[in-house]
Amino acid sequence: MANQPQFDPGRALANYDPFNVAENMRKLFGGFFLQENWMSPVRWMTNIAQQGMTIDIAENDESYTVLADIPGVKKEDITVEIAGNRITISAETKSGKEERKGDAIIQSERHYGSFFRSFILDKNVDDDKVAAKYTDGVLELTIPKKNGGQGKQISIH
Template sequence: MSLIPSIFGGRRSNVFDPFSQDLWDPFEGFFTPSSALANASTARDVAAFTNARVDWKETPEAHVFKADLPGLKKEEVKVEVEDKNVLQISGERSKENEEKNDKWHRVERASGKFMRRFRLPENAKMEEVKATMENGVLTVVVPKAPEKKPQVKSIDISGAN
Protein backbone atom coordinates (compact mmCIF):
# COMPACT_ATOMS: atom_id res chain seq x y z
CA MET A 1 0.00 0.00 0.00
CA SER A 2 1.35 3.40 -0.97
CA LEU A 3 1.75 6.25 1.49
CA ILE A 4 1.24 8.87 -1.22
CA PRO A 5 -2.59 8.75 -1.29
CA SER A 6 -2.87 9.23 2.49
CA ILE A 7 -0.44 12.17 2.48
CA PHE A 8 -2.12 13.99 -0.41
CA GLY A 9 -5.76 13.73 0.60
CA GLY A 10 -6.72 10.30 -0.72
CA ARG A 11 -5.64 10.83 -4.32
CA ARG A 12 -5.03 7.78 -6.43
CA SER A 13 -2.64 9.56 -8.77
CA ASN A 14 1.02 8.68 -8.79
CA VAL A 15 3.41 11.60 -8.34
CA PHE A 16 6.03 9.66 -10.30
CA ASP A 17 3.73 9.13 -13.32
CA PRO A 18 5.04 11.24 -16.24
CA PHE A 19 1.56 11.37 -17.81
CA SER A 20 -0.16 12.89 -14.78
CA GLN A 21 -0.58 16.64 -14.64
CA ASP A 22 -2.28 16.44 -11.26
CA LEU A 23 0.20 18.36 -9.13
CA TRP A 24 0.04 18.89 -5.40
CA ASP A 25 0.06 22.58 -4.52
CA PRO A 26 1.71 23.24 -1.13
CA PHE A 27 0.20 26.76 -1.11
CA GLU A 28 -3.37 25.61 -1.80
CA GLY A 29 -5.65 27.60 0.49
CA PHE A 30 -2.75 29.67 1.85
CA PHE A 31 -3.77 32.90 0.11
CA THR A 32 -7.47 32.59 0.90
CA PRO A 33 -9.47 35.84 1.10
CA SER A 34 -10.61 36.74 4.62
CA SER A 35 -14.29 36.28 3.66
CA ALA A 36 -13.57 32.65 2.78
CA LEU A 37 -11.69 32.17 6.05
CA ALA A 38 -14.87 33.06 7.92
CA ASN A 39 -16.52 30.02 6.38
CA ALA A 40 -13.64 27.55 5.96
CA SER A 41 -15.90 24.53 5.51
CA THR A 42 -17.55 26.14 2.46
CA ALA A 43 -14.14 26.98 0.97
CA ARG A 44 -13.01 23.39 1.52
CA ASP A 45 -16.19 22.02 -0.10
CA VAL A 46 -15.82 24.29 -3.13
CA ALA A 47 -12.18 23.23 -3.47
CA ALA A 48 -13.29 19.59 -3.41
CA PHE A 49 -15.56 20.20 -6.39
CA THR A 50 -13.16 22.40 -8.31
CA ASN A 51 -10.64 19.57 -8.07
CA ALA A 52 -13.05 16.91 -9.31
CA ARG A 53 -11.83 13.39 -8.60
CA VAL A 54 -11.07 11.30 -11.67
CA ASP A 55 -10.02 7.65 -11.87
CA TRP A 56 -7.84 6.62 -14.84
CA LYS A 57 -7.28 2.97 -15.63
CA GLU A 58 -5.62 1.36 -18.61
CA THR A 59 -6.97 -1.85 -20.08
CA PRO A 60 -5.45 -3.80 -22.97
CA GLU A 61 -7.92 -2.05 -25.32
CA ALA A 62 -8.33 1.48 -23.93
CA HIS A 63 -7.68 4.20 -21.36
CA VAL A 64 -10.83 4.61 -19.22
CA PHE A 65 -11.56 7.73 -17.16
CA LYS A 66 -14.36 7.96 -14.58
CA ALA A 67 -15.30 11.22 -12.90
CA ASP A 68 -17.88 11.63 -10.14
CA LEU A 69 -19.94 14.70 -11.04
CA PRO A 70 -23.09 14.43 -8.91
CA GLY A 71 -25.91 16.76 -9.82
CA LEU A 72 -24.43 17.83 -13.16
CA LYS A 73 -26.14 17.31 -16.50
CA LYS A 74 -24.18 16.26 -19.55
CA GLU A 75 -24.79 19.74 -21.01
CA GLU A 76 -22.80 21.24 -18.11
CA VAL A 77 -19.69 19.12 -18.81
CA LYS A 78 -17.15 19.42 -21.64
CA VAL A 79 -14.79 16.70 -22.85
CA GLU A 80 -12.16 17.99 -25.26
CA VAL A 81 -8.98 16.82 -26.98
CA GLU A 82 -6.14 19.32 -27.07
CA ASP A 83 -2.71 19.18 -28.76
CA LYS A 84 -3.48 15.71 -30.18
CA ASN A 85 -2.79 13.86 -26.90
CA VAL A 86 -4.24 15.90 -24.01
CA LEU A 87 -7.68 14.97 -22.71
CA GLN A 88 -9.47 17.82 -20.92
CA ILE A 89 -12.57 17.40 -18.77
CA SER A 90 -14.22 20.60 -17.53
CA GLY A 91 -17.51 22.02 -16.36
CA GLU A 92 -19.31 24.22 -13.90
CA ARG A 93 -21.98 23.84 -11.26
CA SER A 94 -23.90 27.06 -10.75
CA LYS A 95 -24.51 28.42 -7.30
CA GLU A 96 -28.10 28.10 -6.10
CA ASN A 97 -30.11 31.34 -6.17
CA GLU A 98 -30.42 32.93 -2.75
CA GLU A 99 -33.60 34.70 -1.75
CA LYS A 100 -33.49 37.54 0.78
CA ASN A 101 -35.84 35.68 3.12
CA ASP A 102 -33.85 32.43 3.02
CA LYS A 103 -31.83 31.46 6.07
CA TRP A 104 -29.14 28.91 5.32
CA HIS A 105 -28.11 26.63 8.18
CA ARG A 106 -25.46 24.70 6.28
CA VAL A 107 -23.99 24.77 2.78
CA GLU A 108 -22.11 21.58 1.93
CA ARG A 109 -22.76 21.11 -1.77
CA ALA A 110 -19.99 22.68 -3.79
CA SER A 111 -20.34 25.01 -6.73
CA GLY A 112 -17.86 26.47 -9.17
CA LYS A 113 -15.74 25.50 -12.14
CA PHE A 114 -13.48 22.51 -12.50
CA MET A 115 -10.96 21.39 -15.09
CA ARG A 116 -8.78 18.30 -15.26
CA ARG A 117 -6.19 17.57 -17.95
CA PHE A 118 -4.45 14.30 -18.76
CA ARG A 119 -1.55 13.80 -21.17
CA LEU A 120 -2.03 10.47 -22.89
CA PRO A 121 0.67 8.24 -24.37
CA GLU A 122 1.28 7.97 -28.10
CA ASN A 123 -0.83 4.81 -28.47
CA ALA A 124 -4.07 6.67 -27.63
CA LYS A 125 -6.53 7.01 -30.52
CA MET A 126 -7.67 10.55 -29.71
CA GLU A 127 -9.90 10.72 -32.80
CA GLU A 128 -12.06 7.87 -31.40
CA VAL A 129 -12.78 9.22 -27.89
CA LYS A 130 -16.26 8.37 -26.54
CA ALA A 131 -17.95 9.86 -23.46
CA THR A 132 -21.10 8.87 -21.58
CA MET A 133 -22.74 10.23 -18.45
CA GLU A 134 -24.99 8.14 -16.25
CA ASN A 135 -26.15 8.75 -12.67
CA GLY A 136 -23.64 11.57 -12.15
CA VAL A 137 -20.65 9.53 -13.35
CA LEU A 138 -18.83 10.65 -16.49
CA THR A 139 -17.05 7.82 -18.32
CA VAL A 140 -14.56 8.67 -21.07
CA VAL A 141 -13.06 5.85 -23.15
CA VAL A 142 -9.97 6.49 -25.26
CA PRO A 143 -9.19 3.44 -27.43
CA LYS A 144 -5.58 2.33 -27.81
CA ALA A 145 -3.83 1.58 -31.10
CA PRO A 146 -2.70 -2.03 -31.37
CA GLU A 147 0.85 -2.54 -30.24
CA LYS A 148 3.17 -2.57 -33.23
CA LYS A 149 5.27 -5.68 -33.33
CA PRO A 150 8.68 -5.37 -34.93
CA GLN A 151 8.89 -6.85 -38.40
CA VAL A 152 11.32 -9.72 -38.50
CA LYS A 153 12.85 -10.82 -41.78
CA SER A 154 14.95 -13.95 -42.00
CA ILE A 155 18.20 -13.59 -43.89
CA ASP A 156 19.64 -16.54 -45.77
CA ILE A 157 23.24 -17.25 -44.90
CA SER A 158 25.43 -18.02 -47.87
CA GLY A 159 28.84 -19.62 -47.92
CA ALA A 160 30.52 -22.99 -47.78
CA ASN A 161 29.73 -25.50 -45.10
Protein backbone atom coordinates in the same frame (compact mmCIF):
# COMPACT_ATOMS: atom_id res chain seq x y z
CA MET B 1 19.38 62.04 19.13
CA ALA B 2 21.64 59.60 20.90
CA ASN B 3 18.67 58.11 22.78
CA GLN B 4 16.60 57.48 19.65
CA PRO B 5 16.17 53.71 19.09
CA GLN B 6 17.47 52.42 15.80
CA PHE B 7 15.84 49.70 13.73
CA ASP B 8 18.01 46.64 13.14
CA PRO B 9 16.42 44.29 10.52
CA GLY B 10 18.58 41.35 11.56
CA ARG B 11 17.52 41.68 15.15
CA ALA B 12 13.82 41.92 14.18
CA LEU B 13 14.08 38.66 12.25
CA ALA B 14 15.90 36.99 15.11
CA ASN B 15 13.00 37.86 17.44
CA TYR B 16 10.28 36.78 14.98
CA ASP B 17 8.43 33.63 15.96
CA PRO B 18 5.91 32.40 13.34
CA PHE B 19 4.21 30.19 15.92
CA ASN B 20 3.53 33.21 18.10
CA VAL B 21 1.21 34.60 15.40
CA ALA B 22 -0.82 31.38 15.43
CA GLU B 23 -0.93 31.43 19.22
CA ASN B 24 -2.14 35.04 19.22
CA MET B 25 -4.90 34.13 16.72
CA ARG B 26 -5.94 31.21 18.92
CA LYS B 27 -6.16 33.52 21.93
CA LEU B 28 -8.05 36.17 19.97
CA PHE B 29 -10.71 33.88 18.52
CA GLY B 30 -10.78 31.31 21.30
CA GLY B 31 -12.52 28.10 20.27
CA PHE B 32 -14.69 29.73 17.60
CA PHE B 33 -13.12 27.78 14.72
CA LEU B 34 -13.11 24.58 16.73
CA GLN B 35 -16.89 24.52 17.02
CA GLU B 36 -18.44 21.77 14.92
CA ASN B 37 -20.80 23.92 12.84
CA TRP B 38 -18.92 27.21 12.61
CA MET B 39 -19.36 27.24 8.81
CA SER B 40 -22.93 25.92 8.66
CA PRO B 41 -24.40 29.14 7.16
CA VAL B 42 -22.26 28.67 4.04
CA ARG B 43 -22.06 24.88 4.00
CA TRP B 44 -24.65 24.67 1.18
CA MET B 45 -22.19 26.46 -1.12
CA THR B 46 -19.71 23.59 -0.97
CA ASN B 47 -19.60 21.95 -4.39
CA ILE B 48 -17.33 20.04 -6.69
CA ALA B 49 -15.45 23.19 -7.69
CA GLN B 50 -14.03 23.50 -4.18
CA GLN B 51 -13.53 19.77 -3.70
CA GLY B 52 -11.85 18.98 -7.01
CA MET B 53 -12.53 16.18 -9.46
CA THR B 54 -11.44 12.63 -8.69
CA ILE B 55 -10.36 10.50 -11.62
CA ASP B 56 -9.62 6.79 -12.07
CA ILE B 57 -7.77 5.60 -15.18
CA ALA B 58 -7.62 1.95 -16.25
CA GLU B 59 -5.74 0.57 -19.25
CA ASN B 60 -5.94 -2.61 -21.27
CA ASP B 61 -4.35 -3.59 -24.61
CA GLU B 62 -6.96 -1.80 -26.73
CA SER B 63 -8.11 1.23 -24.74
CA TYR B 64 -8.13 3.44 -21.66
CA THR B 65 -11.17 3.79 -19.41
CA VAL B 66 -11.46 7.04 -17.47
CA LEU B 67 -13.97 7.49 -14.65
CA ALA B 68 -14.38 11.07 -13.40
CA ASP B 69 -16.58 11.92 -10.42
CA ILE B 70 -18.41 15.16 -11.23
CA PRO B 71 -21.54 15.12 -9.04
CA GLY B 72 -24.04 17.94 -9.19
CA VAL B 73 -23.03 19.09 -12.68
CA LYS B 74 -25.36 18.88 -15.67
CA LYS B 75 -24.18 16.86 -18.66
CA GLU B 76 -24.48 19.97 -20.86
CA ASP B 77 -21.97 21.80 -18.63
CA ILE B 78 -19.18 19.21 -19.10
CA THR B 79 -16.62 19.44 -21.91
CA VAL B 80 -14.06 16.81 -22.94
CA GLU B 81 -11.20 17.80 -25.24
CA ILE B 82 -8.57 15.51 -26.72
CA ALA B 83 -5.37 16.78 -28.33
CA GLY B 84 -2.93 14.00 -29.18
CA ASN B 85 -2.67 12.01 -25.97
CA ARG B 86 -3.68 14.93 -23.68
CA ILE B 87 -7.20 14.68 -22.23
CA THR B 88 -8.89 17.71 -20.65
CA ILE B 89 -12.17 17.45 -18.77
CA SER B 90 -13.76 20.76 -17.79
CA ALA B 91 -17.05 21.69 -16.17
CA GLU B 92 -19.00 24.69 -15.00
CA THR B 93 -21.14 24.78 -11.89
CA LYS B 94 -24.07 27.03 -11.20
CA SER B 95 -26.08 26.97 -8.02
CA GLY B 96 -28.29 29.32 -6.12
CA LYS B 97 -30.52 29.62 -3.12
CA GLU B 98 -33.38 32.00 -2.61
CA GLU B 99 -35.55 32.43 0.46
CA ARG B 100 -38.86 34.26 0.17
CA LYS B 101 -41.39 35.46 2.68
CA GLY B 102 -44.49 36.20 0.67
CA ASP B 103 -43.45 38.44 -2.21
CA ALA B 104 -40.33 39.71 -0.45
CA ILE B 105 -36.94 38.10 -1.01
CA ILE B 106 -35.28 37.54 2.36
CA GLN B 107 -32.03 36.07 1.06
CA SER B 108 -30.68 35.36 -2.42
CA GLU B 109 -27.26 33.83 -3.04
CA ARG B 110 -25.61 32.45 -6.17
CA HIS B 111 -22.42 30.59 -6.92
CA TYR B 112 -20.74 30.17 -10.29
CA GLY B 113 -17.52 28.30 -10.79
CA SER B 114 -15.52 26.35 -13.30
CA PHE B 115 -12.80 23.78 -12.99
CA PHE B 116 -10.84 21.39 -15.17
CA ARG B 117 -8.56 18.39 -14.99
CA SER B 118 -5.96 17.63 -17.64
CA PHE B 119 -3.71 14.60 -17.95
CA ILE B 120 -1.52 12.85 -20.52
CA LEU B 121 -1.91 9.19 -21.49
CA ASP B 122 1.09 7.03 -22.41
CA LYS B 123 -0.03 6.16 -25.94
CA ASN B 124 -1.66 8.19 -28.70
CA VAL B 125 -5.40 7.69 -28.78
CA ASP B 126 -7.93 7.31 -31.57
CA ASP B 127 -9.98 10.44 -30.90
CA ASP B 128 -12.52 9.56 -33.62
CA LYS B 129 -13.70 6.52 -31.64
CA VAL B 130 -13.92 7.93 -28.11
CA ALA B 131 -17.17 7.09 -26.28
CA ALA B 132 -18.48 9.15 -23.36
CA LYS B 133 -21.43 8.69 -21.04
CA TYR B 134 -22.50 10.53 -17.90
CA THR B 135 -24.60 8.68 -15.33
CA ASP B 136 -25.31 9.53 -11.68
CA GLY B 137 -22.52 12.11 -11.45
CA VAL B 138 -19.85 9.86 -13.02
CA LEU B 139 -18.37 10.59 -16.44
CA GLU B 140 -17.07 7.46 -18.18
CA LEU B 141 -14.74 7.79 -21.16
CA THR B 142 -13.65 4.83 -23.27
CA ILE B 143 -10.63 5.96 -25.26
CA PRO B 144 -9.27 3.49 -27.84
CA LYS B 145 -5.54 3.41 -28.52
CA LYS B 146 -4.32 4.08 -32.04
CA ASN B 147 -3.21 1.01 -33.95
CA GLY B 148 0.42 1.03 -34.91
CA GLY B 149 1.25 3.11 -31.89
CA GLN B 150 3.71 0.46 -30.80
CA GLY B 151 7.32 1.42 -31.24
CA LYS B 152 9.69 -0.52 -33.38
CA GLN B 153 13.35 -1.28 -33.04
CA ILE B 154 15.68 0.25 -35.60
CA SER B 155 18.78 -1.66 -36.60
CA ILE B 156 21.97 0.34 -36.83
CA HIS B 157 24.22 -0.26 -39.85
